Amino acid sequence: MLFKALNRHIKKIISSKEIKAENEWEKQNSCPIYSELIGVLDEDLNKIRGIVGTSLDIKVTTFNFGENSELNGAVIFVDGLVNQELIAQSILQPLKLFKGNEIYMPSKPCDVVEAVRNCVICSADVVYEESPAKLINAFMSGDTVFLIDGFKRGLIISTRGWDKRGVTEPQSESVIRGPRECFTENFRTNTALLRRRIKSSLIIEHMVIGRKSQTSVALAYVDGVVNPEILNELKSQLEDISIDALIDSSYIQSYIDHNPFSLFATVNYTEKPDVASARILEGRIAIITDGSPFVLTVPMLFIESFQTAEDYYVRPSYATALRILRFISFMIAIFAPAIYISLTTFHQELIPTKLLFTLAEAKEGTPFTAFIESFIMVFAFEILREAGLRLPRPVGQAISIVGALVMGEAAVSAGIVGAPVVITVAITAVAGFVVPSQTDVVTILRIISMVFSAFLGGYGFTLVFFAILIDLASLTSFGVPYFEGLIPARNVQDSYIRMPIWTMKTRPKSLSGVDDIRRGKTKNN
Amino acid sequence: MLKQSRTISKMQMLFSIACFIQASMLLTSFFTPVGGSSSWLAVISSYLVFAVFTIPLIMLIKNFPDKNLFQINAIVFGKVGGKIVSAIYLIFFWTLSSLNTKDIGVFLQQTVMTKTPTYVTIFFLMFLCAWATRKGLSVVTRYASFFFGVSMIIMIFSFIFSYNLMDFSYFLPILDIEPIRFIQTTNVSLNIPLGEIIFFLMIHPEVRDINKNSGKVVYIGSFMGMLNILLVVIHDTAILGEAGKLFTIPTFETLRMISIGDVLSRVEILFAIMLMLLLFFKISFMVYVTTISIAEILEIKDYRRIAFITAALVYISSYIQFNDSYIHAEFGITVAPLIWTFIEFFLPFLTLMIFIVKQKYKKGSEQTA
């Protein structure tokens, strides 16, 4: 209601600004006088320099070529984005050395640019281009532009070759068994990594997002397996992202997230190509962004955060045990401090008598109530974790170990906090790490359940449990129900327990499109 | 006027019926003092009677697969008559949900939160139910199978753990109570757990292809729910014996008795959690149905808008239903069985009969015309 109105208002303001920004850019760039090349080389070059500005990494070299070097042309490229030898080898060398005259005979009516492209330049990817805007865009993204005096058309030759990070081990999802390669910042290597895994029927659609950054974004999906509505919806959403610069894939994540205010993420990301290809084969769509090693996979199910790549490479019984362990530790991470508080302040009756005596003794000196104690400890733990994360690796490790030990011991001996609290918080902290992709959700829910159990005891945190269930049930990611219920009726073989591979014959129904047989005999053969 | 968007599957409906019946485990303390040691027989006989009495309900579902109860009344009884009959149902739904809210409040007050006033505990529950209703039926019934599974496991475990306390000779003088008492127990056990299937007549259009084997769904669901109630009754009579009459919540007392070794001695928290799960499901379902029925009668297009208002209505009326709990217990045994049976079984039967008669009359008039 109120907020909707607010939302609409903000959107109006943004969109009005956008329109103004848009037409400014048009005015400035596509000034009518320079919509197409003039033909005279020097003027063209000056025009381009005017537009692009005099940044030092843009190189323009003019040279003469031809039978008795009467033609002159210019090559424009960005130093650092291109592979210099490639330019020399495939463009300059043939042009300068090639003396055959039949090409340059002025008498022949054929266009010199076309002749040069066909017979002289030995590079696989050469394209004609007239509009200066496209030419500028080309040499800005690593190709070289070759203009010849006297002609209105230029050539774009792909000579990309900047030094890119090798395909190394993933940082966020380390794994013991299974492939270890991970996506890199380079757009082409990512698409290549995916293509290597799914050779036939993988379609990679290309889009450009971001007016200034012109980052290229690819949608990878398998035709027939993907759900057409989800695909169209995603495409329409990506189209109307009007954004200045697309730095990282998380920008897209926030734009296409349907329910920005719910705690749970409905767009999943991964760093490993085998995980990405497994998800694509299950009927999802992968979004690869240039310059970001994280590939988004849409739509996301709640179960996904409990499935790791390793589950499918390890024996089923062990994988099932791991799966159940993850669920339990997810619950522990959220509810352990709440249970501790409600037990010690509300339902002492449920603690065995001897344990109650030790608890009472441990809490003898401590001044605070159970809630404040555990709140202090959880807060201290969060500070420690953040510190450990942000510092460079060697120092980070030291901080977290020293911090935990010292803080725990000192607090107990100084009598600020009882020993049982330190234990419970330690368990919650460690349990929180078992499900890495949900750490943000866990920290928030942990605090809410602690508050409720401090005021209402056992009843309090059951209320929080129900609230989580309701919120999960009402979430949908791209129309697909996010949480199938704790005993999923349809594809149970892959949620709690991980049945052997050969039993998982059909793709998850909620995701897949028409062809959902993925193992064993398909319909036609 | 309600957009019936086929959201839940038949399996979910089956489990929600089972959960729904199971949740009135707390109300067994109504009829166990009357039935005494042979109340478990009354529970079984009530299921048999229920099997016969639901036939009109299933026939209604089969004849009107995509019309909920109020729309059926409108068709059968015409515009005004339909409204009156639906009003009776609405009062029944509203009273039943407020009585159940009162029960959970009393349960919490007597076992876990003795000094917290019930206003606070029920307020949060009502907020959650209204929020679930606002999100739609698929959210309310999605966890039915989970709740049923958990409570069934906990029930079986508590049965096994308290085996050494059980003394099966308490059942021995079989049926030594007067016949009227036995009929009374059967009637109460027929209405309170089983009769509430009428609630499902409001939502059956939302179930995918309900008309195929809706009979099977109702019977299996109620059987699974009834199994659990039977387990509870046997469990209580076997342990408490004559002392069963004393306690307001016998099942809670029996679970406090379980103590195996020093470790597994205080397990009644399990029972409290189980009951919380079930009652939350039941009350959110009832609030959902009450909201739809109010929206139906007042022809409000989007029922979700009045979810929180109905929750407030149920919250307040749970206090004004019966002032002291003695009259509530008295009403539950003496007058309620008659009223409930009239509304739960006789009215649908009447609707069906009138519908059939009308159909014959129409067929007859077509031939003559």
Next chain:
Amino acid sequence: MKIFRVILIFTMALFLAGCWDSKEVGDLAIVTGMGIDAGAEKDEIKLVLQVGDMSKGQKDSQGETEPIILDSTGVNIQAAIESLKIQSTRSLYFSHNQVILIGEEQARRGIACFLDWFVRNENTRMEVPLIVAKQDAKAVLQTKTTQNNISAFAVKSMLDNDVAPSFYSKINLLSFLSTHINKTTCPIAPIVVSKIDSDKNTILEIEGTAIFKEGKMIGELGIHQTEGLMWILGQSPKRNIIVKNDDGNAALAIVSSQSSISSDYIDGEFINEVNIKATFRISELAGFKDKHSDNIIPFINDLLKDDMYTKIGSAIQSSKNYKSDIFGFGSALYKKSPEKFEQIVENFDEIYSKSPYRINLEVEVLDTGKINGILTDHQNKG
């Protein structure tokens, strides 16, 4: 919709204002044992509470917590508690109570009226045993046995080491209550006494069982009769039976024992019947010089049977003398045929005290353990 949720969460905070039920573990006085003794006047009682005191870390050598004994008098239990509340700074917490002790004098005066508090209070638990203390409850609660200072634990563990289905493990408030409510049966409770043994440290001993009728203690069963009572109501498999005659004695470990009672009322005769099936294993043999390995087992069988007959007989006879059916013969008849039970329920006590009883035993000694026959037997063969 979102702002709606935010506003409503604030109102929830409104309701969160008070936390009524929360009580810190620190300021709890955990009651471990309760005792009721006869007060000075006729209708007054003295309530004795044994509280585990954690304050000031009063710990003796092995780190056991020292119990404090609080007592106060009042018309009923709640009155006594109210007066106690003013004294002690911490709030009394009853749900960890291990044992309820009744002084003998108060037991004779009657305790039915106090049961109500134990059952109605939501904190007390029904599996707590109800025990009669020989002198008075305070003495038993004050004793500090060598193993643990808190005598309530000692008493509870004494009862517990008789593993179920022994008669002791079935003693709890609920069984006392349900037998108390039943028209014909009478509740029973073990008697505990604290003694100073030879080398000056105090020990707690179970010294027989008390019989209650209409909430008043009317009689007592000695050690032997309690043994007989145990045979009927359920023997613990861990116990050993010592059998003696003039030329030797034997100890037999119980392997398994089933006992059931039934009663019938045929033309004016109320017959009670006890049938017990038990199997034993010899754990010790001494004496019996003139016996040989082959005929030792039948001999021990007869010895065992006479011993059981005498004990069970004396138990039933004394319960008949006290006119109180502690075995449940009356309810057994009710369960078998309610009509017959109606006929005898009016003057049940008279009929019960005069009715004959039959005991049929099936006793079998399974094996002689590691060595076969008698030790002395092998000696002769040499």
Next chain:
Amino acid sequence: MIFYASVIFLLIILVEIVPFFKEKNKKDGIKASIVLLFAMIPAYLFFSNIKVYSPMYLMYELFMWLGWHYPALG
């Protein structure tokens, strides 16, 4: 207690009833407020402890008076 109740009711009105009227569909708005009145009147009566009779309670008295009921526990 009345303070709490009136806060909650005010809030429900603000969030539920007001949008009805803002969206100009008066009919539903009135209907929703009738339902809310059904909740508010008994609330205020109850919290200022005036005895309120619910329909089921009246049926109970009627049936008791008519005698159509099972024998009480007694």
